[in-house]
Amino acid sequence: SQKIEQNSEALNIQEGKTATLTCNYTNYSPAYLQWYRQDPGRGPVFLLLIRENEKEKRKERLKVTFDTTLKQSLFHITASQPADSATYLCAPSYGNNRLAFGKGNQVVVIP
């Protein structure tokens, strides 16, 4: 079965710096991978989708990379702001356009 690994420790980062999160997956090859943001007491919110044939995707201050050889995706938040504090979920696709979610990685941006 799919195994998704995200760092369980919270990432504390100074405002203005770049936050980098890692997502590793094993046992399969997803056609695409999505990243979501989740705030306490709320449902996840879609951020970015990157396909297996894309190396990098950007959206405003967000950047995602996808290395199918390493079976890894990196998620970057540049010029981080306190409002970026949240949990970020990695979700590679499998089967019939289903998603396997990681546990998520909490980011805390310190003013």
Added chain:
Amino acid sequence: EAGVAQSPRYKIIEKRQSVAFWCNPISGHATLYWYQQILGQGPKLLIQFQNNGVVDDSQLPKDRFSAERLKGVDSTLKIQPAKLEDSAVYLCASSIGTSGGPVSYEQYFGPGTRLTVT
């Protein structure tokens, strides 16, 4: 555009009781998902519908969980009887789910129902 609606937002029941959750997806979204999210974990897919047909229910504990999506619009998820380990947030999500490629499968989540089984 209205988002995914879920009710109730919170529910507390005793073990062995039954409970039902309701979800209304975004209008026009063909695919509907129910997830279970235990505290500190990522969402786990329970069941996926395409219109009113089940695509995948391999992780649904069918001895106690059931779900339906009549008329291919809103959906209900039921637990009967509930166990202590069912305490979790139950999330409903929807996506366009047509043949428009991966973009069609961006998922839009509701606020979830927090279930506590005592």
